[in-house]
Amino acid sequence: MPRKLFVDQDACICCNLCADTVPDVFRMNDEGVAEVFDPLGASEDLIQEAIDACPVACIHWKD
Numbered sequence: 032m033p034r035k036l037f038v039d040q041d042a043c044i045c046c047n048l049c050a051d052t053v054p055d056v057f058r059m060n061d062e063g064v065a066e067v068f069d070p071l072g073a074s075e076d077l078i079q080e081a082i083d084a085c086p087v088a089c090i091h092w093k094d
């Protein structure tokens with residue numbers, strides 16, 4: 032069972048970093064805010080790197 036993933040869109044500063052580094056998982060929506068569109072698009076390790084790199088730490092695993 033894959034872990035669930037979400038972006039706290041109120042905190043996102045729209046820097047594009049997650050969508051640039053893991054484009055198969057994250058994308059910028061019509062408002063220019065990051066969203067998860069395919070949590071299975073990359074390995075958990077790669078997703079964790081994007082989580083760790085987010086400048087405002089607004090990407091989270093949902094347990």
Ligand code: SF4
Nearest residue numbers: 043044046047049085
């Ligand atoms: S890295 Fe963080 S702040 Fe930047 S777009 Fe992604 S979720 Fe938003």
